[in-house]
Amino acid sequence: MTRADATACLMRRLRDHAVVVSLGHPAYDLYVAGDRAENFYTWGSMGLTCSIALGLAMARPDRRVVAIDGDGSLLMNLGTLATIGSRRPPNLLVVVWDNQAYGTTGGQPTATARGADLAGAAAAMGLESITTRTADEFDRALDQAEARRRTTAIVVKVDESAPQGRPPLDCVFIKQRFMAALGVPEDATRGQAI
Amino acid sequence: MPASWAPGVCAGLAASAIGHIVYVPDNPLSQLLAGLSRDYPHISQTLATREEEAVGIASGLYLGGVRPAVLMQSSGLGNCANAIGSLLVAYQIPVVFVMSMRGDAGEWNWAQVPMGRAIEPILDSFGVPHATVDRPEEAESIVRALCETAFSARVPAACLLPRRLTTGE
Numbered sequence: 281m282t283r284a285d286a287t288a289c290l291m292r293r294l295r296d297h298a299v300v301v302s303l304g305h306p307a308y309d310l311y312v313a314g315d316r317a318e319n320f321y322t323w324g325s326m327g328l329t330c331s332i333a334l335g336l337a338m339a340r341p342d343r344r345v346v347a348i349d350g351d352g353s354l355l356m357n358l359g360t361l362a363t364i365g366s367r368r369p370p371n372l373l374v375v376v377w378d379n380q381a382y383g384t385t386g387g388q389p390t391a392t393a394r395g396a397d398l399a400g401a402a403a404a405m406g407l408e409s410i411t412t413r414t415a416d417e418f419d420r421a422l423d424q425a426e427a428r429r430r431t432t433a434i435v436v437k438v439d440e441s442a443p444q445g446r447p448p449l450d451c452v453f454i455k456q457r458f459m460a461a462l463g464v465p466e467d468a469t470r471g472q473a474i
Numbered sequence: 475m476p477a478s479w480a481p482g483v484c485a486g487l488a489a490s491a492i493g494h495i496v497y498v499p500d501n502p503l504s505q506l507l508a509g510l511s512r513d514y515p516h517i518s519q520t521l522a523t524r525e526e527e528a529v530g531i532a533s534g535l536y537l538g539g540v541r542p543a544v545l546m547q548s549s550g551l552g553n554c555a556n557a558i559g560s561l562l563v564a565y566q567i568p569v570v571f572v573m574s575m576r577g578d579a580g581e582w583n584w585a586q587v588p589m590g591r592a593i594e595p596i597l598d599s600f601g602v603p604h605a606t607v608d609r610p611e612e613a614e615s616i617v618r619a620l621c622e623t624a625f626s627a628r629v630p631a632a633c634l635l636p637r638r639l640t641t642g643e
Contacts, residue, residue: 322561325561329530331527332531332534332561334534335496335532335538338494338520340538359527363527366521367520452566462537464538468626
């Protein structure tokens with residue numbers, strides 16, 4: 281399964297989920313699979329996807345929140361699994377595209393190519409976690425996560441694929457569209473009587 | 475007995491409708507965390523493993539409609555510089571920092587001094603407004619003013635707590 285296929289598989293299951301996605305290829309694939317106001321595309325701050333999603337999940341217990349991270353990105357900020365494990369918001373799902381490489385920067389191997397086990401790390405920090413290797417396994421894991429309603433990490437082994445598009449570059453637009461879709465528009469986006 | 479500057483900082487954060495504190499611990503900050511727990515229990519607190527992570531969590535809180543503040547030792551600014559640039563400034567996400575200073579006047583540990591000297595130039599290079607609390611009685615008004623700027627102008631802002639203030643020397 282390529283990362284693009286896996287992204288399309290996940291996209292078919294999204295309803296009003298708020299999605300935070302890691303920069304580079306994961307964000308590009310999400311945009312191609314389905315641009316939506318509830319997608320928060322990062323363009324920098326590599327490693328912080330799961331942390332942003334944790335903050336969002338705590339702020340909005342009424343919304344299901346999905347973090348789409350990459351293996352290289354999550355390895356930059358593994359400590360955040362400990363924080364997620366200590367808070368365990370039940371509305372947070374972490375999905376990690378594990379292609380065992382820094383796909384956006386030229387395909388250099390990550391530590392998962394040498395056996396680093398991200399699902400094991402998530403489990404050790406108190407999250408429900410699973411590694412999936414096929415589309416069927418990923419689909420079943422998403423079913424289970426939905427039914428379980430506990431903080432879950434799904435590490436999805438994927439093959440690299442060339443992205444076919446990329447999201448808007450305007451960071452403030454991305455943020456304001458996202459916040460409006462979550463029902464918390466920024467004051468600055470609205471006029472007011474004086 | 476909390477130092478007199480701490481209640482002012484807490485009051486300033488509460489008056490500015492801060493809803494969630496994300497922190498990496500430091501000695502002076504314990505007084506703020508204790509004061510917030512005691513006097514403003516409606517403000518949630520989350521411990522982060524690293525300052526960069528704290529900036530990420532705070533950004534998510536803001537995106538969800540909660541006003542965030544990050545409490546950390548100033549040395550942690552180096553650990554979160556890219557997050558300030560490519561997340562907070564780029565997306566105009568207001569996060570209010572409260573930083574207990576290391577490496578400023580009164581520092582005993584030389585290893586802390588180079589980073590201490592770099593704090594204000596780093597903040598200035600990102601265009602992050604900052605102010606230093608020199609006297610306990612101005613703590614609340616400085617925090618309130620920084621929060622006003624942050625959430626109106628949608629920029630991160632930083633309140634610096636020098637060692638002379640927090641150690642009473």
